[in-house]
Amino acid sequence: MTGVSFYDVPIIGKRLALLRELVPKAETIAVLQDPTSPAFQTESREIENAARAMGQKIMTVKASSEQEINAAFSTVAKSSAGALLVGGGAFLMVGLAR
Numbered sequence: 407m408t409g410v411s412f413y414d415v416p417i418i419g420k421r422l423a424l425l426r427e428l429v430p431k432a433e434t435i436a437v438l439q440d441p442t443s444p445a446f447q448t449e450s451r452e453i454e455n456a457a458r459a460m461g462q463k464i465m466t467v468k469a470s471s472e473q474e475i476n477a478a479f480s481t482v483a484k485s486s487a488g489a490l491l492v493g494g495g496a497f498l499m500v501g502l503a504r
Contacts, residue, residue, distance in 0.1 A: 418449055418493065419456030425489050426462055432488025434463040438478055442470040443495030453493070470497055 425435060437453055439446060450466070457464045465487055467478040482490055492498055 416452075418452045418491075419459075422453060422456045422462065422464075422491055423460060425491050426460060429489040434465050434485065434487045436482040436485060436487035436490045437464050437466045437493060438482070438490060438498065439466060439468055439493035440470050440495035440497045441468045442497065443493070445494055449493050453491075464491075 422435065422437075426432070429435075435457075439449065443449070453464065453466075456462075465482075465485055467481050469475045469478040
């Protein structure tokens with residue numbers, strides 16, 4: 407990892423659009439989210455609305471512990487996802503930065 411950025415929910419759709427531009431051949435984009443994050447529901451809606459608007463298939467995986475992170479990455483690796491968007495939340499931002 408070369409850096410960490412903290413984003414707010416209002417720009418999650420723009421992050422999805424940017425990822426889609428960076429990986430245009432990704433038929434499915436995996437989305438990693440922390441279901442215990444206070445912004446989870448709002449973030450999920452924003453991602454789903456943005457994906458629907460751009461015709462992008464997404465696959466949501468959830469993690470709120472180290473064990474769940476390992477399982478989530480394993481699920482993504484075995485899937486047909488061509489890219490991964492990491493949602494917000496303190497656990498994902500701090501946990502993935504270690």
